[in-house]
Each structure stands twice: as C-alpha cells, then as structure tokens.
Amino acid sequence: YSEAALTSLTASNPVMSSGKGPTVASTVVMRLTQNSANEFEYEYDLSSDASGFAFSTITLGVPVFTQYVFAAKGSDGERVKVEIIDANNNKTTVLILLTATYQNFTVNASALIKQIVFVQDRNIGSPLLNDLVKIQTKGLSYALPGALPTAMAELVAKEASYFKAGASLDPVTHFPYDNISGGGAGKYTQPTLIGFQLQILGDIVLGKINTGTGGMSKAEALAEIDVVMTNLLKLQGNGAGDWNLCWKGLLPWLNIPGGTPTASTDGDGHINIGLGDNANLSQSIAVMIGALESSGLGAGAIAKAEAFLSAQEVGYKAFVDGEFGIFRGSYDINDGQFSAYINRVANEFRGAVAFLAVRFPTSVPMSVWGDRFEIKTNSNYVARDGQAITNLAAWDGGAFQNFWPSLRNDESDFIGFRNALYNQLVTQLDYAFQNRIPGILSASLQPGGSYAGNIGIPQMSEANMDPTGTNILLGDIGSTYALAAAMHIDIYAVLGWMDSINKLSGLNNTYGLFDAARSA
Numbered sequence: 001y002s003e004a005a006l007t008s009l010t011a012s013n014p015v016m017s018s019g020k021g022p023t024v025a026s027t028v029v030m031r032l033t034q035n036s037a038n039e040f041e042y043e044y045d046l047s048s049d050a051s052g053f054a055f056s057t058i059t060l061g062v063p064v065f066t067q068y069v070f071a072a073k074g075s076d077g078e079r080v081k082v083e084i085i086d087a088n089n090n091k092t093t094v095l096i097l098l099t100a101t102y103q104n105f106t107v108n109a110s111a112l113i114k115q116i117v118f119v120q121d122r123n124i125g126s127p128l129l130n131d132l133v134k135i136q137t138k139g140l141s142y143a144l145p146g147a148l149p150t151a152m153a154e155l156v157a158k159e160a161s162y163f164k165a166g167a168s169l170d171p172v173t174h175f176p177y178d179n180i181s182g183g184g185a186g187k188y189t190q191p192t193l194i195g196f197q198l199q200i201l202g203d204i205v206l207g208k209i210n211t212g213t214g215g216m217s218k219a220e221a222l223a224e225i226d227v228v229m230t231n232l233l234k235l236q237g238n239g240a241g242d243w244n245l246c247w248k249g250l251l252p253w254l255n256i257p258g259g260t261p262t263a264s265t266d267g268d269g270h271i272n273i274g275l276g277d278n279a280n281l282s283q284s285i286a287v288m289i290g291a292l293e294s295s296g297l298g299a300g301a302i303a304k305a306e307a308f309l310s311a312q313e314v315g316y317k318a319f320v321d322g323e324f325g326i327f328r329g330s331y332d333i334n335d336g337q338f339s340a341y342i343n344r345v346a347n348e349f350r351g352a353v354a355f356l357a358v359r360f361p362t363s364v365p366m367s368v369w370g371d372r373f374e375i376k377t378n379s380n381y382v383a384r385d386g387q388a389i390t391n392l393a394a395w396d397g398g399a400f401q402n403f404w405p406s407l408r409n410d411e412s413d414f415i416g417f418r419n420a421l422y423n424q425l426v427t428q429l430d431y432a433f434q435n436r437i438p439g440i441l442s443a444s445l446q447p448g449g450s451y452a453g454n455i456g457i458p459q460m461s462e463a464n465m466d467p468t469g470t471n472i473l474l475g476d477i478g479s480t481y482a483l484a485a486a487m488h489i490d491i492y493a494v495l496g497w498m499d500s501i502n503k504l505s506g507l508n509n510t511y512g513l514f515d516a517a518r519s520a
Contacts, residue, residue, distance in 0.1 A: 001102045003136070006038075007069045010139030013061030018042060020054045028052035029130075037142040043418065044120045045130040053121035058137070063087050063112035070105055071136040074098035075415065079126045080133060081119040086111035095124055100413070102136060131415045148492070151499035157212035158512035160204070163197050164216045165224070168511065170256035173231045174224060177256070179445060179515065188264055190253045191277040192348075194228065195284025199408070201225045202291030205298065222298050225288065229304040235261070236311050247271075247333055248315030249308075250278045270334040275319045275327050276342060279352035282309055283408045286355065309359070316356055317363035325367030327353060342368075345375045346394040346462065351405035381459040383430045391427055392420040395463050396473060397456030399428050399442040403485035412488055424460075425489045429497070431457050432478055437519040438501045439478025440486075444516035446477060455479070480513040 018032035029045035044054040068084060078098040085091050086109040096105050118135065120126065144152070162168045162176065167185065169176055176197050177185040203209040204221035216224075235251060238244040245252065245263050250273045253264035263271045285305050292298035319327050321341065329340030342349055354369040376393040383389055394401040402424045411417040428440035443453040455474045458464050463471035480501060487494045502508055507517050 001071055001104055003071070005069050005104055006071060006136060006138045007065060007067070008138040009058070009060065011062060011064050012139070014140055015059045015061065016040065016057070016140065017059070018054070018056045020052065022051055022053070026052045028054050030054035030056070032056050034140060034142055037140050038138050039134065039136050040140065041132060041134040042118070043130075043132045043415070046120065046122055047129040050122070053119060055117050055119045056135075057118075058116040058140075060114050060116075063114045066109050066112055068107045068109075068113055068116060071102040072096060072098055072105060072133065073100060073102045073413070074133040075128055075131050076100055077127045078131055078133065079124045081121070081124050082107060083115075083117040083119060084109050084113055085115040085117070087114050098133070102134075128415065130419075132413060132418055134413065144495070145492070148495050148499065151502065152495055153210070153212060155498060155502060155512060156209060157215055158508070158510070160200060160209060160211045160215060162511045163200055163224070164220070170261075171258055173254075173256055173261055174227045175231070175254065175256055175261075180511065181445065187257050188253060188255050191251045191274070191281035192284075194232070195281035196407070198225060198228060198288040199284045199291075201228075202288035206291040206295045208291070218295075218297075222292075222301065225292070225298060226301045226304070229301050229308065232308050233304060236308065246311075246315075247273050247331065248318055249311040249313070250275075250315035251281070252333075253277075268334075270332050273315070273331045273333065275316075275329055275331075276347070276349035276352070278312065278315070279349055279356055280408075282312060282359070283352040283355040285309060286359065287408055313360045313363050316360055320364060320368060324372060325365055325370075326372050327368050343372055343374055344395070344462075345373055346392045346401055348401045348404040351409035351411065355408075376462045376465070378460065378462075378465055380465075381427050381431075381457065383426070384434055389423050389427050391423050391460045393460055393462040393465065394456065395461065396443070396454050396471070397441070397458060397461035397464070398453075399424065399440045399456075399479065399482040400485060403482060403489075406488055407485060421486070421489050425486050425493070427457065427460060428483075428486075429493065432497075435476065435519060437476060437478035438504060438507060438517045439480045439497075440483045441475065441477065442479040442482035444477065444479040444481070446474075447514075447516060447518045452477070476519045477516050478519065479516045480507075481515060 018030050020026050020028040020030045027048040031043045034040040042056045046052050076099050080096050082094050082096060083091055084107050088111045090110060092109050094107055168180060175189045175194055178188050179186040201221040201224050204216055205218050234242045236246045236249055243261055252271050252273055255262045255264050265271055289302055289305050292302050321328055327342045328338035329342050331338050357364045357366050357369050377390055378393050379388045379390045381389050392402055432440050441456050443455050446452050452474055455477050458473050463469055483494060507514055
C-alpha cells in the first residue's frame with residue numbers, strides 16, 4: 001500500500017454514482033457513501049436476488065490518464081470485479097482479491113480512461129453475499145451539505161477547548177476533570193477519560209482536529225501530551241517525587257483536588273482497580289502513539305507512552321481468570337479479591353480487550369476475546385414504521401456501550417459490526433424522535449442531578465430480556481456525548497441532530513453541549 005502512488009482524479013472532473021441490477025426493481029441492496037475527497041465505501045447485499053448484482057461507478061468528464069492506481073480493502077478473501085472503459089469504449093476487466101487492510105492495485109487501458117466501475121455479483125467467487133468494500137482514490141469531489149461543515153467546526157472548537165489548560169484541567173496533573181456542573185468542577189477523573197484526552201491531543205498534533213481560531217495549536221497539544229504522560233508515569237512509579245497509586249501498573253479512579261492526587265474509594269473506603277477503564281486507557285495511548293508517529297513528532301512522548309504500557313502488562317496478566325481464561329472486571333486492593341467478569345460483546349470495553357490480547361500476547365491469551373464473549377441480541381424494538389429491528393443488547397439498553405469501542409477501532413469495516421451499529425443508531429434515533437428527546441439514551445449525568453447508569457431503551461435492554469427480572473430504567477434523558485460517538489455510522493444523520501440540539505436554548509455553554517438533557 002502506498003498512498004502517494006494513487007492516481008489523482010482532480011483534473012478529470014469525477015462524478016460518482018451507484019446502481020443495481022438486473023433491473024431497477026431488484027431487491028439487491030447497494031449503499032454508496034463518500035467519506036472524503038480520497039475515500040468512498042459501499043455496502044452491498046446480494047442475498048435476496050439470485051441473479052442480482054451491484055455496482056459503484058466513477059465517470060470521468062475529462063479523461064487524462066491510461067493507467068489507474070487505487071487502493072481497496074474488505075473482508076479477507078473478498079473479490080471485486082473492476083471494469084475500466086476507455087475513450088474508444090473498450091473494456092478492460094480485472095478481478096481483485098481483498099484483505100482487511102489497504103493494498104494498491106493497478107489497471108492499464110489502451111486509451112484514455114473515461115469510466116471506472118466496481119462490480120459485485122455472485123459469479124466472482126466472493127465468500128460473502130453481504131459485505132463492505134472501501135476504496136481509496138484521490139481527487140473526488142466532496143463536501144458536507146449545507147450548513148453542516150460550519151456546525152461541525154463550531155462543535156469541535158468548543159468541545160476541544162475542554163482539554164486546553166484552564167478551568168477544566170487539574171493544574172498539577174493536567175488530567176481532565178470528570179465534569180463541570182453548575183460552574184464547579186467535579187475534581188476527579190478516571191483512566192478512560194484520560195485516554196480520550198490523549199487521543200484528542202494526538203489528533204490535534206496530526207492535524208485531524210482543527211480547534212479553530214484561538215484554539216489549541218499542534219505545539220501546545222504536543223506539550224500537553226508530554227506533561228500528561230510524565231504524570232501517568234509518576235502514578236506508576238515509587239521513587240522520590242512519584243505518587244505510587246497504581247496496582248501492578250494499573251490505575252484506580254483518581255481524586256485530583258489541585259495538589260497531590262489520591263486514589264478514589266468506594267462506599268466501604270476501599271480502592272478498586274477496573275480492568276475495562278485501564279484497557280480503554282491503554283488502547284487510547286496506542287492510538288495516540290500512532291498519531292504522533294504519523295506526524296513525525298513527539299519521540300520523547302512516545303517513549304514515555306511505551307514505558308507506561310509496558311508497566312501495565314503484569315497487571316493485565318493478573319486479571320486473567322485461571323479457570324475461564326477471560327478477564328475479571330475489578331480488583332479490590334484492600335481485601336485482595338477480584339469480582340465480576342468482562343464477557344459481553346455489547347460493552348464499552350470490547351475493542352480494548354481485543355487490543356490487550358494483541359499487545360501482550362505472552363501475558364494475555366486470546367481466550368479473553370473468544371468463545372466465552374457472549375453476544376446477546378433481541379428484536380423487541382418496533383420502529384414507527386412497524387418494522388422490528390434486531391439489536392445487540394447492552395445491559396440497560398444504552399448507547400455508549402455499543403458506540404464507544406468504534407472511537408478506537410474500525411468496527412464498521414466489518415459487516416457484522418457495521419449492521420449491528422447501524423441498527424442501534426436507527427433504533428436510538430427512532431426512539432428519540434418519537435419521544436421528543438434531545439439526544440439518545442445512554443448512561444449520563446442527569447440534568448440538575450447525579451450520574452445515572454440506568455438510562456436506556458427498555459425494549460433493547462439485556463436485563464429486560466429476563467421476564468422474571470426487575471430493571472427500572474430512565475427513558476426521558478437524551479445524551480449528546482453518546483450521539484457524537486455514532487458519527488462514524490452516519491455522519492449526516494448524527495451531525496444534523498447535533499446541530500439541531502446545539503440551536504436549542506440552554507443546552508450548551510463555553511465548552512459546547514451539555515452531557516445530557518431531559519425531554520420537555
């Protein structure tokens with residue numbers, strides 16, 4: 001794969017389209033989505049039509065080249081028929097074999113190329129009838145419609161300001177406060193939040209996030225990463241000046257009152273280490289490392305990040321249950337006992353758990369992400385059009401457990417996850433629309449109150465699948481953070497909703513949208 005080698009279509013006035021056959025009445029599904037000026041993807045489903053096919057087309061208004069180089073990826077073993085039509089109407093057809101990572105392909109024509117067609121049919125030997133294909137090709141025409149670019153820039157600039165040194169960061173550690181409510185900061189934090197902070201800073205350094213005029217510069221973001229990583233190492237260390245708050249390299253939740261940080265305690269006064277939150281932090285740090293490596297900056301910060309991750313390995317090894325080969329959920333430092341298990345696909349830790357098995361192969365067995373990871377689904381939710389929707393069931397039917405893993409993992413590149421996430425978003429938006437909720441249902445702070453984990457759609461809840469159980473849920477609070485986490489599933493739908501919510505009176509402040517709001 002070489003991005004630099006890809007053919008640019010800029011001078012050719014490219015126009016994209018898609019279709020299906022053998023007739024327009026075919027039940028074949030083809031969904032074409034353009035992600036940027038250099039990438040598009042299409043999802044197809046041929047299962048309902050034995051003679052059906054689907055295609056995506058790039059028509060070049062001004063043919064200028066005879067050799068076309070593009071990159072493609074899909075499921076391992078997936079095949080795509082690529083048809084190149086030149087100015088003399090001669091057709092060159094090649095069959096390409098895909099893997100789960102991008103690779104380059106080159107097609108030559110005998111005359112200037114005027115049309116490129118990517119075809120899926122039953123005769124080319126693909127292992128799946130329903131799948132996703134991604135194509136990289138430079139110079140496509142692309143722009144978000146209407147006012148969405150302005151809305152996105154405004155939201156990003158405001159939200160990113162939370163991670164700039166000031167009222168929202170602890171002045172000693174530079175870790176972010178969990179929240180600011182009623183003008184006062186919740187002066188505590190946790191590993192997942194610190195991980196998101198580092199991811200955001202890494203993307204600012206890489207240039208993927210533009211914080212706008214007066215926002216954080218790349219140099220400021222890089223300096224902030226270095227400070228945060230230095231202080232994470234002080235949490236692990238036990239030398240002079242270190243804070244020594246970790247257990248086997250893993251962090252508890254932290255009190256950050258402005259001086260020396262301390263470990264948060266539960267109602268019994270005990271300190272607990274959560275596997276999932278630490279796993280999220282570890283994978284976020286890995287994502288940040290990738291951003292810094294891609295930018296060619298931050299060698300010192302990368303070295304600190306690698307040292308921090310290496311020190312966590314012994315802790316993750318200790319969390320693997322010797323009998324079942326999966327992770328325990330929590331460890332109580334005071335009584336020396338593990339509790340709970342992490343064994344559900346519909347939870348916010350799934351991608352990070354898989355990451356740990358890959359990062360630490362000699363200490364974390366692949367069984368932590370295997371047959372004992374349970375998939376719970378139901379089709380209890382019926383949309384306003386009368387269609388029952390099959391959903392991956394989180395415990396309380398909330399959104400963030402399903403959407404958060406995609407902030408660190410390209411889950412939508414895999415058709416099973418893609419379908420599950422799409423169904424979840426459609427269900428959440430349908431429920432919010434019918435009940436006039438400014439956001440989607442997910443665990444969050446309650447407006448004017450405390451944090452509530454039991455916010456979700458009852459028909460989707462795993463707990464509610466037990467007819468003998470009692471599970472009381474809040475169903476009138478909409479979360480904006482969970483909605484934003486679904487941006488990768490349908491940017492137009494999500495950004496449109498967020499722009500509308502942003503225009504409602506009293507739902508945002510200096511740092512952007514509030515965590516959640518209740519329906520009127």
